[in-house]
Amino acid sequence: MGLRLMSDVVAPLEEANDDALIARWKAGDQRAATLLVERHSPALARFAVSLGSLENVEELVQDTLVRAFESFDGFRSDSSLRTWLFTILRRLAIDRGRTESRRREVGPPEPGQLVTTHGALDQILADETQLRIKWVMTSLTRMQREVFGLRVSEGMSYREIADVLGTTEGAARVHYHNALRAVKEELDD
């Protein structure tokens, strides 16, 4: 008397969209939860770093996903799950004051300090261009850094960025171009 989900017949679980995975998890399938975490945690980690949460990335990502799984009933599928997750993560980060504390702790490093300031990650950044970009990111405003990260790293549209950050498409576009100008100016020096 085997009852099977339609999605079992249509496509493998790995190819199911987010809505289908959420439904599977609600039905008790723990593999769906693992796939959702695997699918979204790298982007959440990148966004957490762009918010300035370099040292507590995993904790912030975990808390975001726990919060999301606790409140999937409040998720409206007319927006993407990733956009919704970014919104939760950003709210958590702001609530904890991580952005401001990081800005106080890091400060503008000397060029020779870049590798030691950011640890193992910078060993990968042998290229001077990348070091300079990393440096200029610390000089951007929080909103510029968030918009630039979402646009360049995640490929989000201005509409999606505006939804995540609670701003307008026009403002997101301005922040993007200001951030890009700052990066280009740093590289021109």
Add this chain to the structure above:
Amino acid sequence: MTDCADVRVRELLPDYLHDALGSGDSALVRLHLRGCAACREELRVLESSRRVLSLVPSVDVARIVSALPAPPVSSSPSLRLAPSSARGWGGVGAWRVAAAALLMVGAAGVVVGRGGHWPVTSPETSPQPRVSYADDAGAEMELNGVATLAFASELSELSDASIGELLAEVELMEALPAEDPRPMVLAGDVEPDASEEVGGT
């Protein structure tokens, strides 16, 4: 580094970087890049920036998954998972077993409360709507001549419809007065004979 005056193409560069453009826009950008050094340079800056922004600590997926709340198992038939041998009694089928067991206990309680036997109508007047209850060795129960249930081994195989029927039967039996000595006829199954009218005067 001078910015290109073609704002439209510049706006498309991040999407071009992510290979997210349609064929028309993608061809437009590709053609523009051939003749525009400023946009080629801007694209290189975006590529480098993307690489930098992608360098983040890896996260432990298993640890995050272990911290997630337990799923609220849905009762929606469309979302019910197939019971498997691996899932056993702890899986989705467990509620069926529990419901069936409660049903059996409830039915037995009604029988015991009525003196341990079923007051049934005579075969001549009502051959079909009978309810029998075998001893523990037989452990078999027959209701309405339709649903025969093996007590122990196949409870988890009950369908929703069968459980619904059994629940309806129990409710009907419990609604009857315990000290009523008259034969029981299940409503709607047989037209009562005028001489043996149930609940008559």
